[in-house]
Amino acid sequence: MDADDKVRNYIDTHTPLLLDRLSEWVRIPSVAGVPERKHHLTRSANWLAGELRGTGFPTTEIWEGAEGPAVFAEWSEAPDAPTILIYSHHDVRAVKDENWDQTSPFDPVLRDGRLYGRGTSDAKGQVMAHVWGIRAHLDATGRTAPAVNLKLIVEGEEEAGSPGLADLLEAHRDRLAADAVVFSDTLLWRAGHPAICTSIRGMLGAHIEVYGPLTDVHSGAVSGTAPNPAIELGRLLARLHDQKGRITFPGFYDDVEEISQRRRAELAALPFDPEDWLERSHTRSIMGEEGYTVLERLWERPALEVVALAAGDPIGVMRAAVPSMASTDISIRTVGGQKVKDVADQVRRWVDETIGDDYGYELSLDTETAQEFYRTPENRVLECLSLAMVKGFQAQEVGRMGNAGGGPADLLSSALNVPVVFFGTGLVEDNWHDSDESARVDILKAGAATLAFLWAELGREEPGRRD
Missing domain, CATH: 3.40.630.10 (Zn peptidases)
Structure with missing residues (x-):
């Protein structure tokens, strides 16, 4: 032997x-x-x-x-x-x-x-x-x-x-x-x-809280006149990607390195079947940035995911109140050429420019535990x-x-x-x-x-x- x-x-x-x-x-x-x-x-x-x-x-x-x-x-x-x-x-x-x-x-x-x-x-x-x-x-x-x-x-x-x-x-x-x-x-x-x-890939986490009324308020008393942070947060999240699946932070793609021909060939050589991928990943369907293969999107292109979302009464008895706050956690995956510090600045600018003036907000970025x-x-x-x-x-x-x-x-x-x-x-x-x-x-x-x-x-x- x-x-x-x-x-x-x-x-x-x-x-x-x-x-x-x-x-x-x-x-x-x-x-x-x-x-x-x-x-x-x-x-x-x-x-x-x-x-x-x-x-x-x-x-x-x-x-x-x-x-x-x-x-x-x-x-x-x-x-x-x-x-x-x-x-x-x-x-x-x-x-x-x-x-x-x-x-x-x-x-x-x-x-x-x-x-x-x-x-x-x-x-x-x-x-x-x-x-x-x-x-x-x-x-x-x-x-x-x-x-x-x-x-x-x-x-x-x-x-x-x-x-x-x-x-x-x-x-x-x-x-x-x-x-x-x-x-x-x-x-x-x-x-x-x-x-x-x-x-x-690198990683940067962000937590956003959007504030509406000063307290939760009975919707029957203020419905139609009060700022609803859940609606505003939904509007914000809907604008994270454009129609081509690209992330909309200003300047986000400026430093993203193009995929080399060698890397494209390496990834293309891996056996990939969409049905096999959907079965193994439990993801129901394939989405993402246009113009790139699934494996290129996974490993060589940046991505952004909403990983938590809360507002109002997500569990328990509903109180029929306009919530005073809505929150979300976002995970941003970075790739070659990008630096976490620059992406954090892009997120700050985008949130500040996108949230309406009728709302307050707080943005927290996990720069201390971010990874390149x-x-x-x-x-x-x-x-x-x-x-x-x-x-x-x-x-x-x-x-x-x-x-x-x-x-x-x-x-x-x-x-x-x-x-x-x-x-x-x-x-x-x-x-x-x-x-x-x-x-x-x-x-x-x-x-x-x-x-x-x-x-x-x-x-x-x-x-x-x-x-």
């Missing part, structure tokens, strides 16, 4: 244990942004630190963040090999238990090749792929330490926008020094067609990952893709002055941030195998390198 078969055999043999350990971790409700759950973030961090020690990491530490603890680990016993920093997170999104049908969110269950539970895919499952990839690498090679130097930082506040990550990076800059970052909080394209993510667009440059880790994915997924070839969401990739790259390479084990049908989140077991296994092959590939002597 050669080394590659040994990796696969080890993972196959230990799959029940992998799922058992992941299930135990998922049972810890490490929900971000919920005060009564905060102590569970500490429990989750301690659980992971123990798991990493059990894997063999000689150094594991808990670093306190702004809203949740991060886990740091290091295993550096290969002085002539590169050093890789693995990034991911152990906090999870809030849940609505009543919307889950397969199981309760923190009571994981294995069904039809999927493990259901909050965090199984985003991103505890991705971290566990790393854990078992390292174990498989050691078993197949007979090594007592990885062929490369490995460091991990698994933060506990990514779902809250990583408010403390910049300070952690600054405080521990020397401890986190590496040749590259492997960022594991992304999606794959399809189970049967793996692709490497090479870009991630990032694209991976060509580098040796990316080349080795491509080879590793071919073996890990037993595929003929590996494509290139992007990530429609955001993440602190640009922050990691700029703070540590290294390239960021993406590798995740999620799929769009895993229902991130939604009910019945799950991870495909075969994808977790292929991911773990890929990572085992990656460390072996990176540990080989570089072509042309001299001692």
Whole structure:
């Protein structure tokens, strides 16, 4: 049995244990942004630190963040090999238990090749792929330490926008020094067609409150004469896009980079079927900016979504009153060429010019937790990952893709002055941030195998390198 078969055999043999350990971790409700759950973030961090020690990491530490603890680990016993920093997170999104049908969110269950539970895919499952990839690498090679130097930082506040990550990076800059970052909080394209993510969109959040009457007022007393903030907010939202699906902030597209021919070809090479996409994404229909393919819209063009909307009496008994306030939360995704600061200024101008004089308003922009667009440059880790994915997924070839969401990739790259390479084990049908989140077991296994092959590939002597 050669080394590659040994990796696969080890993972196959230990799959029940992998799922058992992941299930135990998922049972810890490490929900971000919920005060009564905060102590569970500490429990989750301690659980992971123990798991990493059990894997063999000689150094594991808990670093306190702004809203949740991060886990740091290091295993550096290969002085002539590169050093890789693995990034991911152990906090999870809030849940609505009543919307889950397969199981309760923190009571994981294995069904039809999927493990259901909050965090199984985003991103505890991705971290566990790393854990078992390292174990498989050691078993197949007979090594007592990885062929490369490995460091991990698994933060506990990514779902809250990583408010403390910049300070952690600054405080521990020397401890986190590496040749590259492997960022594991992304999606794959399809189970049967793996692709490497090479870009991630930026993100800026905005909260708008529109004010009408000084208090909620009985509509029978003032109907027809009072300013209704729900109507004004509806008018505002209706003007966010033009007839061609383009965002209407002044100057918004001035700095947007055109998609290169190479990138267009990479995305066009991915198998795409509209019906398959609608089934996997649960999106009912395809919309967006005219003149671009679905994959170009997802990964290379900016986007704006309304993610929350409230006014009047959305729940409970209706009072038949004109509401005094209506509010919305907006998520803006940026792309190459754009800077969050410039987009924030465009939003301020647009809101100020668009809301009627008969209304008051307040605009809040999450510039402190905003994230910039990032694209991976060509580098040796990316080349080795491509080879590793071919073996890990037993595929003929590996494509290139992007990530429609955001993440602190640009922050990691700029703070540590290294390239960021993406590798995740999620799929769009895993229902991130939604009910019945799950991870495909075969994808977790292929991911773990890929990572085992990656460390072996990176540990080989570089072509042309001299001692």
